Amino acid sequence: MDNLNWLVKEIEKLKRNSPYPSARSLIMPALWIVEKHFPEILPEHMEVIAKILGVKPVEVEEIARFYAMFHTKKKGKYVVRVCTNLSCMLNGGESILQAICDHFGVKPGETTKDGLFTIEEAECMGLCNGAPAMTVNETRFTNLTPQKAIAVLEEFKRKENGKDNPQER
Amino acid sequence: MEKIILRNVSRENSHRIEVYLKHGGYQAFRKVLKEMSPQDVIDEIKRSGLRGRGGAGFPTGLKWEFAAADFKEPKYFICNADEGEPCTFKDRLIIEKDPHAIIEGMLIGAYATGCSIGYIYLRGEYPIGKKILLQAIEETRNKGFLGKNILGSDFSFDIFIHSGAGAYICGEETALIESLEGKRGEPRIKPPFPVNAGFMWKPTVVNNVETLANIPVIIERGADWYSSIGSPDCPGPKLYSVSGKVKKPGVYELPMGTLLEEIIFEHAGGIKENRKLKAVFPGGASSSVLTSEEISVKMDFPSLAKAGTMLGSGAVMVLDETDCIVKAALRLSMFFRHESCGKCAPCREGTDWIVRILNRIEKGVGSEDDLETLLTVAEAMENSFCGLGMAAHNPVSSTVRKFKDEYLKHISLKRCPFKE
Numbered sequence: 001m002d003n004l005n006w007l008v009k010e011i012e013k014l015k016r017n018s019p020y021p022s023a024r025s026l027i028m029p030a031l032w033i034v035e036k037h038f039p040e041i042l043p044e045h046m047e048v049i050a051k052i053l054g055v056k057p058v059e060v061e062e063i064a065r066f067y068a069m070f071h072t073k074k075k076g077k078y079v080v081r082v083c084t085n086l087s088c089m090l091n092g093g094e095s096i097l098q099a100i101c102d103h104f105g106v107k108p109g110e111t112t113k114d115g116l117f118t119i120e121e122a123e124c125m126g127l128c129n130g131a132p133a134m135t136v137n138e139t140r141f142t143n144l145t146p147q148k149a150i151a152v153l154e155e156f157k158r159k160e161n162g163k164d165n166p167q168e169r
Numbered sequence: 170m171e172k173i174i175l176r177n178v179s180r181e182n183s184h185r186i187e188v189y190l191k192h193g194g195y196q197a198f199r200k201v202l203k204e205m206s207p208q209d210v211i212d213e214i215k216r217s218g219l220r221g222r223g224g225a226g227f228p229t230g231l232k233w234e235f236a237a238a239d240f241k242e243p244k245y246f247i248c249n250a251d252e253g254e255p256c257t258f259k260d261r262l263i264i265e266k267d268p269h270a271i272i273e274g275m276l277i278g279a280y281a282t283g284c285s286i287g288y289i290y291l292r293g294e295y296p297i298g299k300k301i302l303l304q305a306i307e308e309t310r311n312k313g314f315l316g317k318n319i320l321g322s323d324f325s326f327d328i329f330i331h332s333g334a335g336a337y338i339c340g341e342e343t344a345l346i347e348s349l350e351g352k353r354g355e356p357r358i359k360p361p362f363p364v365n366a367g368f369m370w371k372p373t374v375v376n377n378v379e380t381l382a383n384i385p386v387i388i389e390r391g392a393d394w395y396s397s398i399g400s401p402d403c404p405g406p407k408l409y410s411v412s413g414k415v416k417k418p419g420v421y422e423l424p425m426g427t428l429l430e431e432i433i434f435e436h437a438g439g440i441k442e443n444r445k446l447k448a449v450f451p452g453g454a455s456s457s458v459l460t461s462e463e464i465s466v467k468m469d470f471p472s473l474a475k476a477g478t479m480l481g482s483g484a485v486m487v488l489d490e491t492d493c494i495v496k497a498a499l500r501l502s503m504f505f506r507h508e509s510c511g512k513c514a515p516c517r518e519g520t521d522w523i524v525r526i527l528n529r530i531e532k533g534v535g536s537e538d539d540l541e542t543l544l545t546v547a548e549a550m551e552n553s554f555c556g557l558g559m560a561a562h563n564p565v566s567s568t569v570r571k572f573k574d575e576y577l578k579h580i581s582l583k584r585c586p587f588k589e
Binding site for chain 2: 019020021022024025026027028029031032035055059062063066067068069070084085086087089090091123124125126127128129130131135138140
């Protein structure tokens with residue numbers, strides 16, 4: 001509930017500082033707040049947004065479902081986007097996706113059991129001069145090989161585990 | 170060649186306003202504000218011959234003139250930074266390295282057309298660019314170039330960023346406007362055009378990032394100088410994003426109309442491991458393929474249209490002799506299937522049908538009839554509601570025509586000949 005109260009305050013702030021003539025334009029910025037701070041966009045989040053912006057809940061939900069970067073299913077702490085569009089594919093993007101999925105025992109679109117990574121097959125992210133490329137949340141990794149990609153993610157995992165383990169701090 | 174669009178990108182901290190100002194930044198805007206009427210600016214841009222760099226190639230000055238002529242208020246000025254055409258990354262370079270060129274271009278355009286509010290519609294996949302743009306806008310406000318009564322004039326204008334969230338279709342200007350209004354990114358019927366009825370049904374200019382980066386230089390150095398660069402009927406410098414199987418993938422600034430052959434072999438260093446060039450998509454995922462015999466073509470809007478393909482965003486995607494053309498067409502078709510907004514049947518059903526057929530051909534279970542079906546589906550897709558569907562079949566229909574033998578080989582061998 002605390003989290004929901006926090007969201008209410010954030011959306012109200014968004015509405016106060018709106019640069020748009022219509023509140024409906026704030027649906028996407030509002031959903032971005034949920035996307036960044038919650039594991040998934042839930043119906044209660046959408047209701048909060050709808051209520052404050054004065055729009056119908058369905059108008060929020062259709063946006064949450066139309067745009068690929070919004071997660072209405074629970075995602076991991078890190079969203080790993082592996083590009084397999086043409087230039088990345090020509091340079092081995094598919095084998096990187098395959099290697100990561102095999103390494104963590106998941107299929108594209110799934111989240112690792114520890115909740116750390118959601119592995120996604122991505123469309124072009126404009127990193128083609130460094131193909132094959134992937135992003136981990138907002139960090140970019142380019143000119144990858146399957147081994148390098150796995151090492152990158154293992155490094156994220158090591159750091160996370162370190163945080164949980166007081167002896168390693 | 171002297172760098173014009175990329176004039177600033179190699180400087181240290183080129184994204185900061187102090188660096189931009191030090192090298193003549195915002196001088197063009199000052200000149201416009203002090204010495205030129207809105208009509209003067211429009212005339213100068215018209216005379217320069219600048220055509221939109223987002224893909225459609227519409228004359229920028231004309232677009233501005235239409236918006237300026239409309240009397241409805243307020244008017245909106247939108248920068249289309251939704252760079253989503255696969256293998257296009259030129260706008261990202263400008264966004265990250267020269268954001269003030271975009272802002273200055275928007276300021277000049279807004280002044281010329283009478284717009285009071287600006288939005289940068291930035292694709293969700295560019296979070297780093299977002300931080301840089303936010304900082305740049307803040308710096309510009311602090312210097313007094315954005316806000317009310319800019320530099321003591323009657324002109325007021327401010328810019329805000331709107332983040333997309335992963336939808337290729339939002340690069341189409343009317344879908345972009347729908348998205349900005351908080352709706353699903355589905356295109357509108359045209360006419361009316363955005364210049365008369367765009368965002369909130371008010372006059373709206375939508376210009377691409379690269380287009381805007383050209384504006385300050387045209388004002389600074391004049392239309393005559395600008396129109397002497399590149400092709401006479403399509404002048405100016407152009408950014409080409411080159412990727413795939415080239416030795417040096419990257420963004421190359423060259424005069425509009427540079428030969429494709431030169432771009433691939435001189436600037437991008439030729440084909441990786443000195444293999445043979447097989448095919449090129451010269452203008453992004455929605456362009457028709459060119460074979461290795463067809464690359465002595467000028468890379469501009471009219472020349473590529475004559476060659477049966479298009480310049481689009483200028484994304485040059487290069488395949489070598491070891492790459493499977495069916496696989497390439499399949500991957501691009503999967504992209505379009507994913508990105509079709511679903512509004513109209515030819516695109517929604519056509520992209521899915523094409524993917525299913527290509528999938529079976531690539532897996533070795535296709536038939537010769539499938540090739541005929543592909544072309545029939547492609548023809549039907551020409552009746553799509555917007556450009557996405559109309560162009561989505563291009564990589565398929567063009568490869569079926571130009572690489573028919575390779576398709577047939579998949580069918581007769583019952584496997585992909587490029588797989589062991």
